[in-house]
Amino acid sequence: MRDSSASPSSMEDRMANDDKTTDDLSTEELVEGAVRALSLGIERGGLECDVLGAATPMVEPAREPLLPIDCLSASHLHGLVNSKNLTLLFIDDSSAEPWTVTENLPWNIAATFSSVWRDELGGLKERHFSDATISPEMKPSLVIRGGHFGTYQEIITWMLLSCRGYGIAPWPDPIVGRFTNAYLTRLCAHHIRCDYLVEAASNRMEQISNRQIHSEDCRALWMMTPADEEMKQFLVEHVATRLWKKRLRARAAYWTLRNELPDLDQAIRTALGVKTAAHQEWKEAGENDAKGRLNFNGSRRQYARDAHQVYEAQQQQHSETKASEEPKDNTIMLQAEVIRKAARGRPAYAKLDLACIGMTNAQFLSSE
Known part of the structure; x- marks a missing residue:
């Protein structure tokens, strides 16, 4: 029989006991236990309610790998x-x-x-x-x-x-x-x-x-809310680089855009100032060094002539280095003494002294 003096807080322990059944509990305790179990399941994400309000265990499906x-x-x-x-x-x-x-x-x-x-x-x-x-x-x-x-x-x-x-x-x-x-x-x-x-x-x-990014795209992205500062910096660098290299197409549209957006115009001017300072510093540092285009002062024709001279000097140095690495053969010019002239179909005979080439008679015979 159920002990009526038991406290309601021990109801869950008594339900877990195999010797006890739900027939031993009152209606109030059954309702209280169901509400507690339902609340606990919802907090843990382990229960799912249907239209009738009954609590049924929710089985989590097996995760499959997400393929590209x-x-x-x-x-x-x-x-x-x-x-x-x-x-x-x-x-x-x-x-x-x-x-x-x-x-x-x-x-x-x-x-x-x-x-x-x-x-x-x-x-x-x-x-x-x-x-x-x-x-x-x-x-x-x-x-x-x-x-x-x-x-x-x-x-x-x-x-x-x-x-x-x-x-x-x-x-x-x-x-x-x-x-x-x-x-x-x-x-x-x-x-x-x-x-x-x-x-x-x-x-x-x-x-x-x-x-090249269209000027209307620059306007739309620059005025976007909330602003994307990284994209704004990218647009400034994009326009400033093409202005610096004189490769910006539709300049009139970009001038109109810069007049409409003063903050964009100021950012482009700042970027151009940085590029000008870097160019001047590079030019001054390379006046006595023939390694790049900016180091040649003068017209394009003068630059082409100097560049061709540098190229020929490099090719000549490469040829000399390659020739020095190849093995060389020692050539000695000899003049033999004719002891019998050729006549009536007979060959001529010449005498060669082995001493002139630094070889003795014994060395010559041993080499044979």
């Missing part, structure tokens, strides 16, 4: 569509109200393309629920903070296009704002840890910057 997207076949990507849909919400840093990016993002696509979403969803394998036991209010959702709302919509569209059975879809390349689009793509892909898209966007940014 470009290693997955087209058929594998196409099979990711057959999973439960998620709702993707976006919260800007300046506003706490969430915006809906999409309401139909398949579970497996989210877990495959994003490492962050994979960790939040608990693995690649979807926990299967019956539609009859889940209310519409319990639809799973993901929340992303920071980045650009429109770019996230483009990323979701790209993910869905890549899972249509034709392989990974190419990232769209707009005609206007190419560098800005690549920058925002890399920023948002970095937020969700989509490594494939981060690398693709970085390569496109490098390809564009190797030629």
Whole structure:
């Protein structure tokens, strides 16, 4: 029989005893124990509640290694569509109200393309629920903070296009704002840890910057909020270097941009001043040293003549060094004494003294 003097705090210990059963407990203690067990499970993340409110153990699916997207076949990507849909919400840093990016993002696509979403969803394998036991209010959702709302919509569209059975879809390349689009793509892909898209966007940014960034891209990135100081410094160096080397195209557009943004103009002037000082220091230090283009003072023709002389001197020195390394043969000019002249078909005979070449008769015979 149950001891009525026992305190409620020892209820869990009595439930763990194999000799005791739930029939020995009162209704109040059963309810209290269920509430405590449910609270403990929710705190530890080990319980999952359905619509009826019953607590059932949640089995964590086995984690599968996250393969690079470009290693997955087209058929594998196409099979990711057959999973439960998620709702993707976006919260800007300046506003706490969430915006809906999409309401139909398949579970497996989210877990495959994003490492962050994979960790939040608990693995690649979807926990299967019956539609009859889940209310519409319990639809799973993901929340992303920071980045650009429109770019996230483009990323979701790209993910869905890549899972249509034709392989990974190419990232769209707009005609206007190419560098800005690549920058925002890399920023948002970095937020969700989509490594494939981060690398693709970085390569496109490098390809564009190797030629020249459009003035409208410079304006958009310079006025972006919140400001990216690293990107601002990159833009200043990009424009200043091309001004210094006289390779900046569409100078009128950049002059207009500098007039509209005084802080950008001041940063470019500072960068040009640094380059001018470094050039002057290099030029003064190399006046007596013939090692570089800046060390030759004068016209281009004078520089070409001096450079050709330096090249010929180097080639001559190389030839002399190579000749000194090769083995040399000692040549001795000898004149033999004719003792019988050639006549009537008879050969001529000459006498050679071995002493003139430093050899005795015995040495000559032994060599034979």
